[in-house]
Each structure stands twice: as C-alpha cells, then as structure tokens.
Amino acid sequence: MLSEKMEKALNEQVNWEMYSSYFYLSMSSYFESISLSGCANWMRAQAQEELFHAIKIYDFINERGGRGIMEAIAKPPSDWDSSLAVFEEVLAHEQKVTGLINSLVDLALDERDHATNIFLQWFVSEQVEEEATVGGVLDKFRLIAEDKSGLFVLDQELGTRVFTPPAK
Numbered sequence: 137m138l139s140e141k142m143e144k145a146l147n148e149q150v151n152w153e154m155y156s157s158y159f160y161l162s163m164s165s166y167f168e169s170i171s172l173s174g175c176a177n178w179m180r181a182q183a184q185e186e187l188f189h190a191i192k193i194y195d196f197i198n199e200r201g202g203r204g205i206m207e208a209i210a211k212p213p214s215d216w217d218s219s220l221a222v223f224e225e226v227l228a229h230e231q232k233v234t235g236l237i238n239s240l241v242d243l244a245l246d247e248r249d250h251a252t253n254i255f256l257q258w259f260v261s262e263q264v265e266e267e268a269t270v271g272g273v274l275d276k277f278r279l280i281a282e283d284k285s286g287l288f289v290l291d292q293e294l295g296t297r298v299f300t301p302p303a304k
C-alpha cells in the first residue's frame with residue numbers, strides 16, 4: 137500500500153510525464169511547420185515515450201492500491217527561435233525530470249517504501265539514457281551550426297527514430 141504522500145507525489149509525476157508528452161508534441165508540430173519532418177518524427181517518438189512513462193507510473197499507483205488522479209496538463213510553449221534552441225530546451229527539460237525522479241527516490245527511501253524505490257530505479261536508468269541521447273543530438277546541432285546541408289543530413293537521421301515500447 138502506498139502512503140498518501142507517496143501516492144500524491146507519484147500522481148504529480150504522472151502529470152509531469154503527460155506534460156512532457158504534450159511538450160514534445162508541441163515541438164513536433166513546430167518542426168512540421170518549418171518542414172523539418174525528421175526532427176518532427178524524433179519529437180513525436182519522444183512524445184510517445186513520455187506517454188508510456190506516464191502510464192507506467194499510473195499502472196504502478198493502481199497496482200499498489202492507490203488511485204490515479206488526472207489533473208490538468210499545463211500548456212507547453214509553441215514557438216522557438218531555432219532547431220538548436222528546441223534541443224537545448226529538451227536537455228534542460230530532461231535534467232529537470234531527472235531531478236524530479238531523484239526526489240521521488242528520496243521520498244521512497246525516507247518512507248522505507250522498498251517496492252516504490254525498486255520501481256523507480258527503472259526511471260533512474262531511463263533518465264541517464266534520455267540525457268545522453270539528447271546530449272548527443274545537441275552536440276550534432278552545435279557541430280553543424282548554420283550549415284544547411286548538415287541540417288538536411290541530421291534531419292534525415294532523426295527521421296529514422298521509431299518508438300518501441302519496452303517489455304514490462
């Protein structure tokens with residue numbers, strides 16, 4: 137059984153993950169509007185991944201005898217100055233999410249909630265991977281700077297991303 141505090145904190149994380157999905161869908165739409173369909177595809181896959189994260193936590197709350205509460209999702213930004221600016225914001229967002237996951241782990245440890253702590257370890261590893269992936273894409277954007285042919289190639293590369301839900 138989850139404590140009330142843990143249940144509330146996990147529900148807040150569901151909301152963050154839903155917001156993240158919305159945030160990346162907004163970025164996908166921005167890239168569609170400037171005809172970078174590969175970048176749009178990458179963001180769409182990212183949005184699907186965040187939705188998977190939200191549902192994973194929601195399922196856990198219910199599995200532990202709690203109740204998933206759907207709060208309002210905040211409006212994400214919709215315009216950026218450049219592709220580089222978008223990916224810089226992605227990295228900052230993922231760093232923020234890493235901090236939130238770490239705080240959830242701290243709370244689980246404070247409450248001696250071992251099951252939630254074990255559950256959250258998946259997200260701890262996932263955040264390491266997410267930050268590394270986004271950092272890698274960001275490095276490429278910085279490398280190509282204003283080079284339009286470089287942007288064309290990078291867009292093609294980002295267009296190959298497919299989201300495959302991991303096995304539970």
Ligand code: FEO
Nearest residue numbers: 153186189233266
């Ligand atoms: Fe669900 Fe990108 O963290």
